[in-house]
Amino acid sequence: MILQLNDIRKEFKGRSNHSVLAVDDVSMQVEAGEFIVVNGASGSGKSTLLFTMGAMLPPTSGQVVCDGTDLYALSPSRRSKMRNLRIGFVFQTFNLISYLNSLENVAFPALLAGSSKKAAMQRAEDLLNRLGLGERLSHLPVELSVGERQRVAICRGLVNAPDILLADEPTGNMDPELTQETMELFRGINRQGQTIVMVTHNPELSETGNRHVLMEKGSIRAERIVSAEDKAL
Ligand SMILES: Nc1ncnc2c1ncn2[C@@H]1O[C@H](COP(=O)(O)OP(=O)(O)OP(=O)(O)O)[C@@H](O)[C@H]1O
Ligand SMILES: [Mg+2]
16 A cells, blocks of 8 residues: 555644644545545635645644654654655646756756766656657647646656656646546556546546546535446446
């Protein structure tokens, strides 16, 4: 098992005692090789849950256990290191570095993880080629279309061959054709063993993975295994 979430609650405390319970008592396990699609309406807590899984947002209570290690019991620097090596994250808002080109943005986490510049750049170029961005290697984010930026963000999430890829609305800004291509890519890397948790508010993508989780108001409302017959429909 790669990740285990135990009774996760996340409460955001705002001004004047106003608070939001964004995630309410969620427990789930992510097994190696799974492709989990988390669906739910806007505001149902999907991104909050994914950030918590991704070692970026401490829960108010509960644990996230990665290979036997409680992520939020680690010091922030050890947690960052573990995140860099083991968890790839594709942000809903991309978070590309504005002054780095596509190649450099994708190579950056590999350099942080200690790869040589040559190896990092080569891997970044291979990934960008695979996602059809071979002609956009030296473009800055501002010089890319929104869908292209999203593909750069996906490549960056994959560059360290993470144990688990967490993707927040990775097709949110893509047209239907590109959405299909990107889902084909995700299914392909999943068949090669890449574990994926993908969050989307697009109900049409709920059959894409092997397991579907539906969130409602911060909790898991329903969960089911997606069979081959479901996918054929
Ligand atoms: N930093 C924050 N401070 C206060 N409230 C927050 C914060 N982040 C999220 N929330 C609230 O928590 C709830 C869940 O937010 P979250 O971003 O997880 O939803 P989501 O399911 O990802 O929605 P979407 O599909 O629109 O991306 C929302 O009601 C949101 O307003
Ligand atoms: Mg979100």
